[in-house]
Amino acid sequence: MNVSVTAIPIVSPDLVVPLMNVDNSQTPRTYVVGENVNVAVQVQNQGNGAANSTSRVGYYLATTCNPPDLSNRFGSDTVQA
Secondary structure, three states: OOOOOOOOOOOOOOEEEEEEEEOOEOOOOOOOOOOOOOEEEEEEEOOOOOOOOOOEEEEEOOOOEOOEOOOOEEEEEEOOO
16 A cells, blocks of 8 residues: 655744734723723734735723623724734
8 A cells, every 4th residue: 555645834824913002001001981092003924824915903892801802892903914
């Protein structure tokens, strides 16, 4: 019996957010209803494939992080990575 094994490389993007600033600060604070919040994120592709030009990052308001509450999305941006 002849058997041949060939490895097939998986090429895919892996987008991560290594830096996020809220109102130019990395320190959490409390906001009140109606107050403006400025969010800036840096997105990097740490994968071995190109990211889609329509990749998006979403912004959510939540009272818990573990598990993440993804029910209250208040905005999103298209990103280049």
